[in-house]
Amino acid sequence: MSRILRNIIGTAGVLAICELVGRSGLVNQDQLPPPSVIGARLVELLNDYEFSLDVVATVVSWALALAIAVAIAVPLGILFGSVPLVGSAASAIVEFLRPIPSVALIPLALVALGGPAEAKVWLAVFGAVWPILFNTVHAVGDIDPVQINTAKAFNLTRRQMLTSVKLPSIAPFVLTGVRISASIALILVVSTEVLAGGSSNPDDSVLERGGLGAFITVVGTGGARMDLAIAGTVVAGVIGFAINLVFVAIQRRWVNWSDGDRVR
Numbered sequence: 001m002s003r004i005l006r007n008i009i010g011t012a013g014v015l016a017i018c019e020l021v022g023r024s025g026l027v028n029q030d031q032l033p034p035p036s037v038i039g040a041r042l043v044e045l046l047n048d049y050e051f052s053l054d055v056v057a058t059v060v061s062w063a064l065a066l067a068i069a070v071a072i073a074v075p076l077g078i079l080f081g082s083v084p085l086v087g088s089a090a091s092a093i094v095e096f097l098r099p100i101p102s103v104a105l106i107p108l109a110l111v112a113l114g115g116p117a118e119a120k121v122w123l124a125v126f127g128a129v130w131p132i133l134f135n136t137v138h139a140v141g142d143i144d145p146v147q148i149n150t151a152k153a154f155n156l157t158r159r160q161m162l163t164s165v166k167l168p169s170i171a172p173f174v175l176t177g178v179r180i181s182a183s184i185a186l187i188l189v190v191s192t193e194v195l196a197g198g199s200s201n202p203d204d205s206v207l208e209r210g211g212l213g214a215f216i217t218v219v220g221t222g223g224a225r226m227d228l229a230i231a232g233t234v235v236a237g238v239i240g241f242a243i244n245l246v247f248v249a250i251q252r253r254w255v256n257w258s259d260g261d262r263v264r
Contacts, residue, residue, distance in 0.1 A: 033227040041231040055235060057209035058189055061117075062243075064207075065124035065185045066178070073129045073181075074174060077136025078166065087137065094133075102127040102188050106195050117207045120192035127188045128181035135177030139170035172255040179247035186240050189213070212236050 015035045021027060022034025029037070045051045080087035102123045109119035143166060151165045193213025210218075212232055220229030 037227050038231050041227045054211050054215045057206050058211035060206050061121050061189045062186050065121045068125045069128035073132035077133045081137040081140025098130050116196035120189050124185040124188040128185040131180040132177035135173045139173035143169045175251050182243050
């Protein structure tokens with residue numbers, strides 16, 4: 001409780017300082033509105049149906065991208081970690097692709113994939129794959145040999161070895177990678193929406209909508225409505241904060257016996 005109280009006091013202190021600065025006339029309130037104004041706009045946005053659809057579009061795109069990243073990275077990580085020859089053969093292409101900023105690929109993705117909806121999902125997948133992949137590879141290589149030898153002594157099949165020994169052992173590290181990748185995926189989805197936009201047609205699917213990023217771009221263009229732009233940014237931050245809390249709770253609930261969350 002003391003930690004929660006300290007966080008509340010710290011947050012309230014920062015908001016109070018921002019409010020005083022905003023009201024003092026030191027900054028232009030049209031360009032940098034005080035927290036009270038942003039809070040009022042947040043209440044308005046939460047009652048706005050179109051804004052709610054934008055939030056849903058961003059969250060659905062994030063969830064889809066993270067699910068695809070997990071489906072790709074975990075099997076590859078197990079393969080690379082279990083078969084060193086395959087891992088060594090793939091290391092050059094992995095190390096070439098990993099440093100490429102996903103945002104720099106937006107123009108290419110728009111041309112190759114045909115639209116913002118596909119681009120934001122697959123760019124988020126590209127950025128989210130790496131933490132999960134490397135954590136999985138590290139986890140497989142870090143499995144206690146005694147566990148492997150004991151399983152072999154009991155004549156476990158490869159499937160039993162995977163489900164009974166490897167997956168439980170690597171679960172903490174994989175979850176840590178997923179938690180890191182969840183934040184990266186959200187950042188990339190919103191960034192792509194900011195730069196690429198999307199459809200505002202109510203007849204289009206949820207994924208085709210511009211999302212939070214497009215909303216922030218439209219209302220903040222030329223500094224027209226910075227209060228709404230900042231309010232939209234706050235919503236994105238709250239979503240990211242909530243996602244992290246969910247994954248921390250999952251780790252504490254199911255893998256609280258391990259210190260795998262220390263791996264970065």
